[in-house]
Amino acid sequence: MELSRFRIGIIGGGNMGRAIIKGLCRSQPAPAILAWDALESTRRQLEDEFPLSIPTDNQELVAGCEIVILAVKPQVIDPVMAEIADRLTPDHLLLSIAAGVPCRRLEKPLLQEVPLVRVMPNTPALINRGISALAGGRHATTAHLETAETIFAVLGETVVVPESAMDMVTAVSGSGPAYIFLVIEALLDAAVGLGLGRDLARKLVVETMLGSAELVKTSGRHPMELKDMVTSPGGTTIAGLAELEKNNLRHAFNQALQSACRRSRELGG
Numbered sequence: 253m254e255l256s257r258f259r260i261g262i263i264g265g266g267n268m269g270r271a272i273i274k275g276l277c278r279s280q281p282a283p284a285i286l287a288w289d290a291l292e293s294t295r296r297q298l299e300d301e302f303p304l305s306i307p308t309d310n311q312e313l314v315a316g317c318e319i320v321i322l323a324v325k326p327q328v329i330d331p332v333m334a335e336i337a338d339r340l341t342p343d344h345l346l347l348s349i350a351a352g353v354p355c356r357r358l359e360k361p362l363l364q365e366v367p368l369v370r371v372m373p374n375t376p377a378l379i380n381r382g383i384s385a386l387a388g389g390r391h392a393t394t395a396h397l398e399t400a401e402t403i404f405a406v407l408g409e410t411v412v413v414p415e416s417a418m419d420m421v422t423a424v425s426g427s428g429p430a431y432i433f434l435v436i437e438a439l440l441d442a443a444v445g446l447g448l449g450r451d452l453a454r455k456l457v458v459e460t461m462l463g464s465a466e467l468v469k470t471s472g473r474h475p476m477e478l479k480d481m482v483t484s485p486g487g488t489t490i491a492g493l494a495e496l497e498k499n500n501l502r503h504a505f506n507q508a509l510q511s512a513c514r515r516s517r518e519l520g521g
């Protein structure tokens with residue numbers, strides 16, 4: 253599907269809004285892009301950096317495009333929806349990336365049957381290596397979901413899930429990068445503890461993480477099988493793994509995901 257068929261408006265020019273704009277600009281042929289941010293200086297920056305137009309406000313943005321992407325913080329979602337609700341029609345497609353904000357809350361102020369898709373991206377989207385989970389609202393059809401997937405493909409992989417899975421998705425891939433960063437940091441410090449220089453340790457750890465993830469992805473083999481391949485009897489790897497099991501790494505990740513999922517439910521209300 254060619255995105256150039258659409259005029260796409262992005263509300264919120266922060267980290268995620270900019271990543272989406274950058275990705276859309278790269279797609280060939282690129283769609284017409286409109287963007288609005290509360291801060292005048294951010295609007296000027298966006299205009300200088302990207303081929304897009306800045307309307308006079310959020311309402312003019314909605315009137316000037318078919319697809320509207322809400323990329324503001326969850327705390328300002330309700331006031332932004334109050335501003336634009338009466339401008340949104342069934343011919344629009346509304347996409348929201350606000351973490352934890354359910355479709356029903358976004359749909360509440362709408363006057364018409366507006367198709368809505370809720371999206372949970374993650375920070376590797378900043379380098380097009382993200383994964384975005386998408387869930388349709390009450391009036392979103394398969395075609396709307398396909399359009400939304402085409403848009404979020406500019407940030408990496410996409411997957412369609414039922415909205416009931418969104419809190420679990422948030423715990424796994426939304427919060428996930430932070431867990432991986434912590435693991436990288438811990439391995440890095442441990443490597444420095446062994447006596448390796450920090451630059452060498454960083455290279456060894458990061459490439460090991462990337463290569464291992466890529467191997468799981470491309471081989472399609474179970475991680476346990478791949479783990480067994482590097483675990484020789486009485487060798488170094490089994491000695492290291494035994495320590496990780498003794499220190500309950502599995503339990504720690506299990507508890508972390510349960511806790512993040514619970515928190516996501518609480519925040520969603």
Ligand SMILES: NC(=O)c1ccc[n+]([C@@H]2O[C@H](COP(=O)([O-])OP(=O)(O)OC[C@H]3O[C@@H](n4cnc5c(N)ncnc54)[C@H](OP(=O)(O)O)[C@@H]3O)[C@@H](O)[C@H]2O)c1
Nearest residue numbers: 264265266267268289290291323324325326349350351373
């Ligand atoms: N970053 C992530 O890892 C991640 C992952 C998944 C989902 N998300 C979701 O993505 C959304 C954006 O996150 P972010 O990290 O990009 O936040 P951010 O950097 O704070 O960007 C939000 C932008 O929206 C602007 N804004 C505030 N009120 C506005 C209004 N009324 N109209 C237009 N723009 C307005 C903000 O301006 P001011 O700075 O002036 O307030 C800011 O530039 C959030 O809802 C978050 O939950 C983020």
